Amino acid sequence: QRILHDFGKRYPKQIQNISFGLFGSWKPGKPLSAFSGFLQVPTPKRKNSNALRGVVESVSLSEKRGFHESGFRLELTTKTPQATIRYTLNGSRPTAESGEVYEEPILIDRTSVLRVGAFKFGFKPSKIKTHTYLFSQDVVRQSPDGLPPEGFPYLWGENHVDYGIDPDVIEDPRFGDQFVDGLKSLPVISLVAELKDLFHAETGIYARAGEDGRDWERPCSFEILNADGKDSLQVDAGLRIRGGFSRLPLNPKHAFRVFFRDEYGPAKLKAKLFPDGRAKAFDHIDLRTFQNYSWSYQRDPRAIFLRDQFNRDLQLAMGQPAARGEYYHLFLNGQYWGIYNTCERPKASYGVTYFGGKKSDYDAVKKGNTPGTRLNVMATDGNLEAWRRLWEQAKAGLESNEAYFKLLGRHPDGAENPDQEVLLDAENLIDYMLVIFYGGNLDAPVTYFGRNRSSNNWHSIFHREGRDGFQFFVWDAEHTFLDVNEDRTGPFPAGIEYRTSNPQYLWQQCLENAEFRMVAADRIHAAFFNGGVLNTDVIRKRFLARAAELELAVVCESARWGDVVEHFPGHRRPGEVSPDRVFTRLDWEREIDRVANDYMVRRSDVVLGQLYAQGLWPDVVPPRLNQHGGTVRTGFALAFDQPHEGVTVYVTLDGTDPREIGGDVSLRALPYRQPIPIDRKTEVKARSYRDGEWSALTHVWFKVTSS
Numbered sequence: 001q002r003i004l005h006d007f008g009k010r011y012p013k014q015i016q017n018i019s020f021g022l023f024g025s026w027k028p029g030k031p032l033s034a035f036s037g038f039l040q041v042p043t044p045k046r047k048n049s050n051a052l053r054g055v056v057e058s059v060s061l062s063e064k065r066g067f068h069e070s071g072f073r074l075e076l077t078t079k080t081p082q083a084t085i086r087y088t089l090n091g092s093r094p095t096a097e098s099g100e101v102y103e104e105p106i107l108i109d110r111t112s113v114l115r116v117g118a119f120k121f122g123f124k125p126s127k128i129k130t131h132t133y134l135f136s137q138d139v140v141r142q143s144p145d146g147l148p149p150e151g152f153p154y155l156w157g158e159n160h161v162d163y164g165i166d167p168d169v170i171e172d173p174r175f176g177d178q179f180v181d182g183l184k185s186l187p188v189i190s191l192v193a194e195l196k197d198l199f200h201a202e203t204g205i206y207a208r209a210g211e212d213g214r215d216w217e218r219p220c221s222f223e224i225l226n227a228d229g230k231d232s233l234q235v236d237a238g239l240r241i242r243g244g245f246s247r248l249p250l251n252p253k254h255a256f257r258v259f260f261r262d263e264y265g266p267a268k269l270k271a272k273l274f275p276d277g278r279a280k281a282f283d284h285i286d287l288r289t290f291q292n293y294s295w296s297y298q299r300d301p302r303a304i305f306l307r308d309q310f311n312r313d314l315q316l317a318m319g320q321p322a323a324r325g326e327y328y329h330l331f332l333n334g335q336y337w338g339i340y341n342t343c344e345r346p347k348a349s350y351g352v353t354y355f356g357g358k359k360s361d362y363d364a365v366k367k368g369n370t371p372g373t374r375l376n377v378m379a380t381d382g383n384l385e386a387w388r389r390l391w392e393q394a395k396a397g398l399e400s401n402e403a404y405f406k407l408l409g410r411h412p413d414g415a416e417n418p419d420q421e422v423l424l425d426a427e428n429l430i431d432y433m434l435v436i437f438y439g440g441n442l443d444a445p446v447t448y449f450g451r452n453r454s455s456n457n458w459h460s461i462f463h464r465e466g467r468d469g470f471q472f473f474v475w476d477a478e479h480t481f482l483d484v485n486e487d488r489t490g491p492f493p494a495g496i497e498y499r500t501s502n503p504q505y506l507w508q509q510c511l512e513n514a515e516f517r518m519v520a521a522d523r524i525h526a527a528f529f530n531g532g533v534l535n536t537d538v539i540r541k542r543f544l545a546r547a548a549e550l551e552l553a554v555v556c557e558s559a560r561w562g563d564v565v566e567h568f569p570g571h572r573r574p575g576e577v578s579p580d581r582v583f584t585r586l587d588w589e590r591e592i593d594r595v596a597n598d599y600m601v602r603r604s605d606v607v608l609g610q611l612y613a614q615g616l617w618p619d620v621v622p623p624r625l626n627q628h629g630g631t632v633r634t635g636f637a638l639a640f641d642q643p644h645e646g647v648t649v650y651v652t653l654d655g656t657d658p659r660e661i662g663g664d665v666s667l668r669a670l671p672y673r674q675p676i677p678i679d680r681k682t683e684v685k686a687r688s689y690r691d692g693e694w695s696a697l698t699h700v701w702f703k704v705t706s707s
Contacts, residue, residue, distance in 0.1 A: 004028050012036075015055070016262065018124060023048045038124065056080045056118045056126040063108070065131040066225040066232055067184065071109025076102045078118040078126065087116040090151050091192050091333040093128050093219075095119075110138040113192045113334045115221070130221035130234055132190035132331065136180040139336050140170055149335055153199045157207030162252040162296075162564050165336065168582050169559040175584060179559060182552035183329060184227035189287065189340065190331045191256065193220040193239060198332070205240060209247045209254050216240060222258050224271070224328075236265035246291040253296040253338060253561060256287040273342060274324040279353045287330060288341045292478040295583045296338065296561035302482075303583065304591050305554065309341055310546055311439050311477035317533045317542065318431045321346075321354055321461075321471050327549060329556060339550065339557045346459040346473040348381035355463050363387065363462040365470070367445070367455050367502065375499045376455060386462050390423040390470060391501045394509040401661070404513040409467060414515070414661040423462075424506065425469040426516060430523040432472040433507050437607050438534050440486030442479035445472075445494075445502040452492040455502035472503045481595045484602050489610050511614070515661060518694065520616050525696035528604055530628045540600045547592050554588045620695040623649045623672075623686040629700030636704070637675035643688060651676070651686045658687045659694050678702045 005022065014020055019042040026035030037051030062075035076085050086099035089112055094100075096119040108114070112133045118126040143149055143164025155161060170176045197218035198206045205216050220239040225232050238259040241247060246255055260269045260283060268281040293302045309325040316322035325343040329336065344350055348362035363382030370378040377384065390407065398404045402412040409422030435441075442448040444457035457476035462469070495505020510516040527534040533542075562583035611617050624641040640649050649672040650658035650665055658669035672686070682702045688695035 005032055007032065015124065018052070019043075019048075021048045023051045040122065050122070052124050053122045054080075055124040056083050056120050058126045059085055059116045059118050059129055061114075061116070061129070061131055062105075063131075063133070064229060064232070065133065065223060065234065066188075066229050067134045067136065067227050068108075069135075071107060071135075073105035074108050074114070075105045076116055080118060080120060080123070080126075083118040083120040083123070083126075085116060085118045087114055089114055090195065091115070092194050093117075096121075096125065108133050109135070111135050111142070111331075111334050113190070115192065128236075130192050130223065130236075132188075132192065132223050132225060132334065134188065134190075134225065134331070136183055139183060140165060140179055142336060144170075151195055152333075152335070153195075155201070155207075156199050156204065157201045158249040159207060159209065160250050160252045160564075162561070163335070165559045166563040166582060169555070169562060169584060172584070174586075175555045175558065178552055178555045182555040183336075185552040186327050186329050186339070186549070187227075188223075188225040188331060189328045189342075190223040190225060190334075191220050191239060191258075192223075192333055193218055195333065197239075206254060209241045209249070209251070212240070217259060219264055220258070222269075233271055235260065235269055237261070237269070238264055242286055242288075243291070246289070246297070251291065251297045252564060253289055253294075255289045255291075255340070257284055258287065259284045274326060274344065277324045277344065277353075279344065279350075283349055284345070286343045286345060287328075288325075288343050289338065290341075290478070294561075295557070296564050299564060299581075299583070301583065301587045302591050304547070304588060304595065305339055305341075305550055305557070306543070306546055306592075307439075307480050308477050309343070310543060311435055311441070311474045311480055312343075313542065313546065314435050314438070314533055314539070315432065315474045318435070318527060320428050320431050321350075321473070323350075323459075323473055323475070327553065329553065336556065336560055338560045339553055346461055346475070348461075351461045351463055355461075355466060355468065357463060357465055361463055361465045363464065364459070365462065366459040366475075367457060373499075377499070377501055382462070382464070386421075386423060386464065387460075387470070387501070388498065390506070391495075391498055393423070394506050395496075395498075397512065398509050398516070399512040401513070401515060404510065404516060408469070422467045422469040424510075425471055426510065426519055427523060428469075428471050429503060429507060429510070430520050431527070432474065432503060434523065434527050434534065434607075435474050435477075436504070437488055437610065438539075438603060439477055439480030440482060440484075440488055440603075441477055442482070442486070442488070444475065444477060445504045446488075446490070446492045447494075448479075448488075450494070452490075453494050453500070455494050455500050455504075458503055460503070481599050484599045485606055487610050489614055511616075514663075517616060518659070521618055521696040522699075524608070524611055524617060525622055526699070528608060529622075530698075534604055534607075536601060536604045539604075540596050543596055543600060544592075547596075550588075551585075554585050558582070558584045558588075618693060618695055620647065620688045620690050620693050622695040623651075623688050623698045625684075625686075625698065625700065627702075629684075629702055631703045631705055632678055634679060634704055634706050636678045636702070638678050638684065638702070639675040640672050640686065643672075644690075647688050647690045648672075649686055649688050651684065653682055653684060655683045655685065657685060657697065659689075659697075663692065663694065665689065678704060680704055 019039040024035050040049045057079040060077050085102035086094035088099045115130045117128040144167045146164045198204050217238040217240045222237045223234040240257045242257040243255045270281050290305050293300045312322045323344040330340040347364045348359040351362040364380045365387045368378035407424040409420045411417045447456040459473040459475045460470045491508045494500045495502050626639040650669040686698045
């Protein structure tokens with residue numbers, strides 16, 4: 001065979017989703033440039049269509065997306081002569097044949113979603129642009145009678161249907177004047193899609209919320225809007241419903257997952273969604289909402305919209321990797337849909353961002369159902385091979401240091417063994433479990449609702465080329481901060497079989513080992529004392545700061561979802577809630593007060609007692625310093641409280657542990673006799689010792705200043 005045509009090194013730059021080829025009466029020997037170009041339509045195995053003569057310039061809009069206080073006339077222009085501009089206000093994408101033809105400026109005086117494109121015969125159409133315009137005073141009046149907004153359906157398949165802003169809240173002088181401020185107190189995410197893709201009884205993802213997978217992904221526009229007009233963005237993406245329990249038809253407020261793919265627009269969302277995180281690009285993001293202890297689903301007066309994210313906040317504050325999250329108001333085709341929560345997903349892409357390497361280096365393992373098996377554990381990235389090795393070694397017993405340190409990639413004496421893989425990060429597992437215990441988490445990683453024989457709601461990441469071992473992530477922590485005396489320390493049977501393996505089973509097996517118990521005591525001391533994350537005053541302050549972010553916004557959530565009619569007959573919530581009751585911010589404030597001023601005031605001592613009963617809190621009291629680290633002046637003398645009779649405090653200043661593996665006193669440790677001068681940056685580690693028993697570790701840093 002011979003080559004009929006060859007572009008060599010001058011093959012033209014291509015346009016996404018547009019065919020390129022030869023057309024007309026080209027014959028070998030004629031110049032290719034005169035007979036090649038972008039084609040109007042793809043024609044596989046048929047004669048090529050006519051070539052496009054160019055690309056229509058994008059449409060310019062005279063007003064920016066976002067909040068507006070008064071109406072305006074919107075002007076639309078394109079630089080391409082004789083192009084026709086078409087637009088829609090119902091969420092559908094305009095085409096050359098559909099949508100309103102733009103002839104004069106458009107009056108925009110209420111909340112609107114405008115999609116616009118420009119078209120010209122023989123030319124590639126312009127990019128479709130989407131702009132959401134929000135008018136706060138108009139949002140206040142959305143569907144006050146509960147009837148569907150224009151174009152929205154009365155029914156969503158078998159789903160429970162709810163629309164509109166409740167006048168009972170808006171007309172209440174305690175809340176009505178705060179709705180607008182609440183609306184602007186959080187940034188906005190606006191999702192715009194074809195209404196049939198959302199609500200059609202057979203094909204709509206909202207109407208068929210129980211369906212999952214790529215077949216149930218629909219194109220959408222994704223916008224982030226800020227009240228100050230800064231840092232707004234828009235990309236086209238794919239939209240799915242996410243979650244498990246929340247997919248039930250009785251739930252009127254579903255959660256979403258947004259996918260960024262090159263078939264829609266950018267292959268990644270490039271934005272810094274989490275100010276304190278490293279991630280600047282996302283393959284997908286979750287828009288989580290509140291199911292258990294919510295107003296919209298279960299009419300529960302304990303709704304605070306904080307439980308899940310605040311548990312993840314705690315894990316992050318303990319210095320562990322965790323899923324960051326922020327709060328937004330969500331609009332769906334211009335209709336207010338309530339408060340939602342973005343959240344990082346602990347998958348391979350998270351690992352690359354925070355730990356390095358390639359996505360192919362990672363296993364992302366979670367509670368899930370592996371297709372074709374009875375396993376309640378699955379890998380969303382990579383495989384389960386390392387996870388099985390970890391579980392099998394834990395199952396075999398970890399009482400000996402040889403078995404325990406093997407999981408940590410060490411020799412039996414605790415020294416690093418570079419030839420041994422690291423399967424477990426012990427400190428990460430301990431901190432993860434402390435968050436579970438503190439919250440009294442009923443549904444992770446062992447679920448109370450499965451009689452503690454099955455697992456739920458846990459995620460992990462394993463970097464096969466790294467030395468960190470499996471890292472565990474708090475997830476779906478809604479069943480928390482309930483009974484102040486709740487005890488989730490176990491032991492529980494879930495995990496005895498591989499099919500229900502989970503992090504808490506690893507914890508229980510590790511407790512057989514004395515070295516692990518010592519590390520657990522150290523982490524408990526760091527978390528509960530001296531300003532640690534789970535210290536009563538510290539955690540209350542952190543919790544109330546998160547609550548303050550939602551204080552105004554919950555007025556909007558109340559107006560949208562506080563009046564949902566009873567749809568759980570026979571399942572009354574605490575206090576025998578009346579089926580026609582409207583929940584307000586007063587309900588939210590009462591539960592915030594209970595969590596902060598009852599649960600959190602007492603919980604630290606309760607959990608410490610539970611851990612003591614497990615043998616994890618030694619009888620020997622840790623050393624107390626005259627200053628617990630921080631900045632000191634030159635000449636500062638570090639002193640320890642006078643220990644009890646028979647107790648010796650051992651101190652190191654070089655970062656090593658005063659206690660050797662096995663329990664001996666380190667040769668580098670000195671018994672405390674008199675105050676120690678601190679004249680430079682110093683790391684101090686100290687333990688109390690009595691009759692062969694060590695206290696938990698006191699570990700601080702001092703920085704010295706002359707002023």
